[in-house]
Amino acid sequence: MELKVKTVNRIDGFQEALYLPAIFNGLRLTVRHFFKNLFGSREVVTIQYPEEQRHVSPRWRGRHRLTRRENGFIKCVACYMCETICPAHCIHIEAGDHPDLSIEKYPVVFDIDELRCVFCGLCVEACPKEAIRMDTGVIAMAYSSRNRFDYTRDLLKDTYRPNKETKYTDIPLPKTEEEALPNSRGIPST
Amino acid sequence: MEELATENKGQNLESEMEDQADASVMTIEIGPAHPAMHGIVRFTTQIDGEEIVDMIPEIGYLHRGFEKESENSKWIQITPYTDRLNYVSPLLCNIGYSMAVEKLFGVDAPRRAQYTRVIMGEISRITDHLTCLGAAAMEVGAFTFFLWFIKGREYLWELVEEVTGARLTTNWTRFGGNATDIPDGFLGELQERLEKIKDILRECDTLLTRNKIFIDRVKDVGVLSKEDSISFGFTGPMLRACGIPYDVRRSDRYSVYDDLDFEIPVGSVGDCFDRYLVRMEEMWQSISIIEQASDKLPAGPIAIDDRQLVLPDKKQVYGNIEGLIDHFKLVMEGHQAPAGEIYMPTEGGNGEVGFYLVSDGSGEPVKCRVRPPCFNFVSAMPAICKGGYVADIVPIFGSVNMIGGELDR
Amino acid sequence: MNEIINIAINILLDPFIQTILKIVVIIFMFVMPLATVLTLMERKWSAMIQDRVGPNRANLPFADNFRGRGALHIAADALKSIFKEDFIPRGADRFLFTIAPYFGFAAALSVFAIVPFAAPIGDFTFQITDVKPGLLYIFAITSLGVYGSVLAGASSNSKFALLGGTRASAQMLSYEVFIGISLLGIFMVYESTQISVIVDGQNTYWFGNLIPKWGIFTQPVAFVLFFVAMIAETKRAPFDAPEGESEIVAGYFLEYSGMRFGAFMLAEYIAIVGVSVLMVTLFLGGYHIPWLHLWESAPQALVTILQILKFTLLSVFFCWLQLQIRWTIPKFRFDQTMALGWKKMLPVAMANVLVTAIIILLAN
Numbered sequence: 001m002e003l004k005v006k007t008v009n010r011i012d013g014f015q016e017a018l019y020l021p022a023i024f025n026g027l028r029l030t031v032r033h034f035f036k037n038l039f040g041s042r043e044v045v046t047i048q049y050p051e052e053q054r055h056v057s058p059r060w061r062g063r064h065r066l067t068r069r070e071n072g073f074i075k076c077v078a079c080y081m082c083e084t085i086c087p088a089h090c091i092h093i094e095a096g097d098h099p100d101l102s103i104e105k106y107p108v109v110f111d112i113d114e115l116r117c118v119f120c121g122l123c124v125e126a127c128p129k130e131a132i133r134m135d136t137g138v139i140a141m142a143y144s145s146r147n148r149f150d151y152t153r154d155l156l157k158d159t160y161r162p163n164k165e166t167k168y169t170d171i172p173l174p175k176t177e178e179e180a181l182p183n184s185r186g187i188p189s190t
Numbered sequence: 191m192e193e194l195a196t197e198n199k200g201q202n203l204e205s206e207m208e209d210q211a212d213a214s215v216m217t218i219e220i221g222p223a224h225p226a227m228h229g230i231v232r233f234t235t236q237i238d239g240e241e242i243v244d245m246i247p248e249i250g251y252l253h254r255g256f257e258k259e260s261e262n263s264k265w266i267q268i269t270p271y272t273d274r275l276n277y278v279s280p281l282l283c284n285i286g287y288s289m290a291v292e293k294l295f296g297v298d299a300p301r302r303a304q305y306t307r308v309i310m311g312e313i314s315r316i317t318d319h320l321t322c323l324g325a326a327a328m329e330v331g332a333f334t335f336f337l338w339f340i341k342g343r344e345y346l347w348e349l350v351e352e353v354t355g356a357r358l359t360t361n362w363t364r365f366g367g368n369a370t371d372i373p374d375g376f377l378g379e380l381q382e383r384l385e386k387i388k389d390i391l392r393e394c395d396t397l398l399t400r401n402k403i404f405i406d407r408v409k410d411v412g413v414l415s416k417e418d419s420i421s422f423g424f425t426g427p428m429l430r431a432c433g434i435p436y437d438v439r440r441s442d443r444y445s446v447y448d449d450l451d452f453e454i455p456v457g458s459v460g461d462c463f464d465r466y467l468v469r470m471e472e473m474w475q476s477i478s479i480i481e482q483a484s485d486k487l488p489a490g491p492i493a494i495d496d497r498q499l500v501l502p503d504k505k506q507v508y509g510n511i512e513g514l515i516d517h518f519k520l521v522m523e524g525h526q527a528p529a530g531e532i533y534m535p536t537e538g539g540n541g542e543v544g545f546y547l548v549s550d551g552s553g554e555p556v557k558c559r560v561r562p563p564c565f566n567f568v569s570a571m572p573a574i575c576k577g578g579y580v581a582d583i584v585p586i587f588g589s590v591n592m593i594g595g596e597l598d599r
Numbered sequence: 600m601n602e603i604i605n606i607a608i609n610i611l612l613d614p615f616i617q618t619i620l621k622i623v624v625i626i627f628m629f630v631m632p633l634a635t636v637l638t639l640m641e642r643k644w645s646a647m648i649q650d651r652v653g654p655n656r657a658n659l660p661f662a663d664n665f666r667g668r669g670a671l672h673i674a675a676d677a678l679k680s681i682f683k684e685d686f687i688p689r690g691a692d693r694f695l696f697t698i699a700p701y702f703g704f705a706a707a708l709s710v711f712a713i714v715p716f717a718a719p720i721g722d723f724t725f726q727i728t729d730v731k732p733g734l735l736y737i738f739a740i741t742s743l744g745v746y747g748s749v750l751a752g753a754s755s756n757s758k759f760a761l762l763g764g765t766r767a768s769a770q771m772l773s774y775e776v777f778i779g780i781s782l783l784g785i786f787m788v789y790e791s792t793q794i795s796v797i798v799d800g801q802n803t804y805w806f807g808n809l810i811p812k813w814g815i816f817t818q819p820v821a822f823v824l825f826f827v828a829m830i831a832e833t834k835r836a837p838f839d840a841p842e843g844e845s846e847i848v849a850g851y852f853l854e855y856s857g858m859r860f861g862a863f864m865l866a867e868y869i870a871i872v873g874v875s876v877l878m879v880t881l882f883l884g885g886y887h888i889p890w891l892h893l894w895e896s897a898p899q900a901l902v903t904i905l906q907i908l909k910f911t912l913l914s915v916f917f918c919w920l921q922l923q924i925r926w927t928i929p930k931f932r933f934d935q936t937m938a939l940g941w942k943k944m945l946p947v948a949m950a951n952v953l954v955t956a957i958i959i960l961l962a963n
Contacts, residue, residue: 005435006453008467012405020823026927029396030648032336034923037647045344058356059370077335081521087267118362120270125369126521128507128514189644218758226845242932329845331836331930337649397927403837404929571899572722581764584845 011160061121063138064112065132066156073100074153075131076105082123082132090116091123110153114141196575204591215243218580222251226329226584229594231568233583245572249565252594260558264524265291270361270556275560276593278589279318279539280360283311283596288363289444290534293342295365295499296525300443302490304446308483309380310353310362314474317343317350318539318591319427319476320471326466326588327398330407342390345383352376352572365525366500367493376486384477391473397472408462412574412586418487423566427468428590430497432460438537445588450482464591481536499525524553531557540591562596618646620854621727623787625711634868637918638652639673641868644919680861688756688854695754700855700862703747707833707866709740711875713794717886717906721900725886725907726795733793737877738779741832745771747866748834752851763850766933767834767841773940774831774838781824781946784955785881788817798885802892811889815880820951822882824944831936833870836925840933847874875917879910886910 015021037043047054056062078095086090086132096108123132209230221232230251236244256275260268272287273280285307292299299307324339347357353372354360362369398404401552414422416432429436435454439447455471457464493500507512529551535544541563548557574586605895610616640652646653657671665671689697713736715726739915745768752764779813786792789800803812815822831838842850852863886906891897933937 001440001448001451002439003435004451004453006455006457006471008457008464008471010409010458010467011400011461012402012409016400016402016405019402023924023928026397026401027420027923028448029393030527030923030927033650034644034647037650043341043650044652045341045650048652048655057355059353059373060351061355066415079518081518085267085521087263087270118270119356121355121369122266122270122361124499126517128517132506182350216758218762220846225848327929331839331845332928333645334649334926335929337651341650398929401928403931405934406935407929407932579932579934581840581843581846 006098009159053139054182058135060139061119061124061134063114063136063141063150064117064123064134064156066110066138066153074106074110075129076107076110077103077129077131077184078110079128081126081128085122085126086123087120090114090118093109107153111158112151112156114149114151115146196317214238216563220583221248225588225596228325229592229597230595231592231597233571235575235580235583237580240577240581242578242580243585245575247571249568252598254595254599256599257557257559260555262554264553265365265527265555266525268555269363269475270359273359273361275376275562275596275599276318276320276538276543276546277358277595278593279314281314281351281354281362282318282536282538283543284360284363284535285311286538286543287533287545288365289536290532290547291365291525291527293532293534294530294547294549295525297366297494297496297499298529300444300491300494301372301488302491305483305487306353306368306372307363307495308450308494309352309372309480309487312480312483313346313349313380315476315539316473317346319473320346322539322588323466323469324364324590326462326591327404329584329588330404332398332404334519335398338390338397340396342387345386349383351378352379364493364500366496367491371492379486380480380484384480387473389409391470395470398564399467405463408466408585408589409464410459411578411582412589413461414460414570414574418475418573419460424541424570424591425466425566426538428474428541428563428567430455431457431464433458438542442535444536445535446483447479449486450479452479452482462585462589479495500522526551526553527555535561535562538563538596540567540593560596560599562593562599564590564592566594566599568597601819602759603705616733618727622712622726624854625716625727626708629716630869630872631709632914633872634865634916635673636870637922638676638864639669639869640918641922642672643669643923646921648923648926656673674742677861680858683857685857686854686857690756691854692734692754692756693896695750696854697859699747699751699754700852700859700866701747702750703744703784703866704862704869706740706742706744706747707869707873709743710737710877713737714876714880715795715798715886717903719795720903725903728796729793731793733791733797734782734881735792738775741770741778742775742865744832744870748851751855751863755851755854757854759847759849760851762847763841763843763853766847767842767851770834770838770841770933770936771832774828777824777828777940777944777948778832780945780952781821781828783952784818785814785820787952787955787959788812788814789795794880798880798887801884802887808890809942811883811884811887813889818882818955820947822878824948824951825881826874828940828944829874830924831940833867833874835867835871835921837928837930838936839930840936843933871918871921872914874921875914876910878917879913883913930940 066076070072078093080093082096083091083093090113092109092111092113093107097104098104099105119134121134124134141149151171215236215238217234217236219232221227222230226234232248233360234246234248235242254274256271257598259271263271269284269287272283273285276409288299298304319376320339320343324336324343327339328336350360351357353370353376354362354485356368414424414432416434419429419509420434424432425436437454438444440454452475455468455475457468474554497520501507501520502516507517527549529549531544531546531548533544535542537543542561543563544561546557546559546561547555550556571587571590575583578586611620630880635896643653653669654672655666655669657669657675658666659671687693712727713733714729715724716730717725719725720793748767748771749764752760752762752767755761785797789797791797791800797814801811801813804810805812810816834841841853844850847853852860888905888909891902893906
């Protein structure tokens with residue numbers, strides 16, 4: 001395509017110099033908005049948080065969770081992939097021997113410092129076992145104590161509560177590994 | 191640094207005092223915490239009555255060490271960081287960085303990825319201009335204009351969230367493609383929201399563009415000539431307002447912009463009024479680009495099939511050992527970029543956002559330098575403001591659209 | 600018992616006591632409630648203009664989190680300004696700094712001294728005092744308001760405040776001139792500066808009983824000029840360069856906090872009510888309801904109530920209009936405010952006086 005140039009139109013003529021026409025046009029507009037919002041349907045995008053909550057996208061990257069096997073044991077095999085790729089270095093893993101010999105390893109310690117986390121989602125992409133996901137729909141973590149942001153393994157495992165106000169209610173928990181397969185790069189299918 | 195600043199101040203004061211022996215020059219500090227300084231920057235301003243005699247910009251209040259941090263990260267780990275460079279159009283920086291790395295590898299993203307990048311990038315450009323013009327208008331007193339624009343930006347950010355999973359911290363592009371495809375029904379919703387944006391643009395146009403009070407505030411305020419703009423290294427809407435049709439989308443012909451038909455709005459005088467009009471017109475052009483790109487959007491993959499660059503599909507990772515090995519190698523060792531150095535300019539919201547990358551063949555960059563458009567604008571602030579009134583700093587700085595994240599990095 | 604009632608009636612009939620009572624009633628039942636409600640309404644109405652929600656979070660924790668759609672913010676604001684630290688910056692002139700807020704406050708309140716709210720019943724007037732100079736009193740008293748801004752700016756020991764104070768003094772002194780000149784036409788048409796004469800003059804009609812001779816019809820140009828000049832005089836947007844919240848932060852009251860800041864804010868809203876009241880009195884027939892004199896058998900009490908109602912409603916309308924204008928248009932730069940006054944409004948006002956004079960001459 002060739003380069004097309006358009007010179008912007010600077011309107012500043014006699015009608016503008018009178019001040020009043022433009023002010024009346026503006027007033028007509030603001031008065032219309034005023035009465036529309038006073039009597040009619042309000043066109044506001046503001047949300048009365050926390051009474052009402054927004055429907056966040058299914059792809060929303062919220063707080064992490066560790067998924068579990070059918071027997072309730074976490075899927076994580078302590079491969080350190082998420083810890084390696086994390087740009088914020090907020091994941092800390094210590095591996096231990098799994099009682100089930102076919103699984104070999106599991107994380108004795110799996111800490112995520114949610115204050116350091118930048119919510120980029122690279123850990124979810126890097127995980128080869130579908131063990132960590134960010135689909136809890138928890139959009140805000142607000143605590144008065146700093147150490148409550150250090151999410152340990154059991155906190156990440158046990159506090160999965162689908163947010164009733166979000167679209168996550170529609171997504172059932174994956175039961176089998178086949179079901180847990182995302183459509184692309186760790187994002188659950190809607 | 192502190193000493194140097196004081197020293198400079200002293201010199202300027204002295205020289206000014208010599209020029210006007212009996213004038214009383216007063217120094218006021220505009221910023222770092224000042225309502226007109228969105229982002230954090232300080233202007234030590236010397237005024238004679240209401241007139242600006244001299245001005246010293248001081249930057250660095252938002253310095254986070256992006257470039258140094260990048261030297262200790264893997265290539266992919268820098269992508270989330272680029273969201274935070276320009277916090278009103280994060281996707282444009284995302285795309286710019288990923289395209290730079292792709293250029294280093296010598297690959298191109300698939301057509302569908304390119305087109306979705308164009309759509310998302312132009313959405314980001316609209317949010318950038320909405321924020322910039324809204325804030326600038328708010329500071330000259332048009333508060334309603336600002337809040338209507340912010341309402342429009344909200345519509346678009348929800349769309350960004352639908353695609354990327356976050357409103358601001360998008361981290362959407364990868365090397366050789368995008369992290370996610372646009373969801374089903376996205377294009378329809380996009381069209382609906384664009385109609386709303388058009389309504390808002392029309393309304394705000396009525397509210398402000400022909401209002402004499404606004405025209406008085408911005409017309410012939412903050413004029414910088416063509417020659418000065420070029421020598422200061424201006425790009426983007428600031429340069430186009432002077433009448434120079436330089437747009438990286440056209441001059442560098444990157445991505446699929448060559449297939450799309452759009453006009454480059456230019457001004458004639460180079461004052462704040464031209465910058466306002468150019469940005470307004472650019473939003474209309476961006477809307478047209480999005481509509482064209484939505485029509486032309488091809489089917490196909492969203493990432494290239496190259497195990498050196500793109501993580502294998504999860505099915506491959508779970509299902510066969512090769513996929514798992516590729517996955518492990520890419521994550522643990524990082525992207526093995528060939529040695530060399532490249533510079534990739536892209537058209538950001540404010541102007542040319544360029545990434546200069548140096549690689550030594552290992553998984554980590556040797557250097558990742560950002561060319562931020564705002565740096566040149568802020569360095570030109572004294573030249574633009576001198577001779578104007580104190581109140582002129584407000585529309586001038588609004589039209590400059592300084593983004594602290596880019597400026598200080 | 601009868602004696603006590605007689606004494607009470609005598610006290611009430613005493614003109615001095617009556618005046619005191621009128622002051623109390625007008626200030627505490629009309630001005631202050633309206634101004635206080637305006638502080639909230641400015642935020643709620645601007646929210647409606649801007650597609651927002653507006654303040655609605657202040658609640659009563661002990662009464663089931665009662666919110667009253669934001670009405671409690673008035674109480675919250677009052678409590679906050681009372682209990683906040685009353686900060687006096689180092690190097691400030693303590694005496695001037697302390698008294699400055701109350702100049703503007705007093706000047707804003709003084710406007711209501713000569714405004715009639717309803718037609719007099721016998722000797723009793725619904726007006727605190729009907730001074731002979733009339734509007735000249737208003738010109739005199741509003742210029743006192745300049746002292747508030749200038750003293751606040753000069754005594755704060757802050758450069759931004761100083762700039763704001765300078766701007767305020769120049770702007771307010773200039774616009775005094777235009778207020779005066781724009782009203783000259785009104786004085787000529789109604790042949791007096793006394794408020795009661797002007798208001799009664801607006802109760803006459805053209806063409807039999809067709810069109811009332813309201814100020815807005817006899818002096819339409821003066822209506823616009825006076826409205827603009829009064830907004831500038833009260834330093835409201837779009838003429839709020841003295842406050843200049845984006846370039847000189849808050850201008851002359853930058854260093855104020857607590858109740859003194861509250862005094863500035865309240866004075867601003869009282870001034871809004873003052874402007875509205877003057878607009879209604881001078882240009883919209885004051886308390887007179889058009890064509891009501893045709894209903895000759897109307898009971899006196901009903902007429903008075905209707906008159907007060909009309910006056911109040913129109914005043915509220917003008918308050919609303921001022922807020923609507925404030926949220927619609929951008930602000931003038933300081934030198935543009937002055938240019939508008941001296942280069943545009945002054946010639947127009949002069950021409951208006953001239954044309955009015957010629958028409959009156961020809962008509963006689």
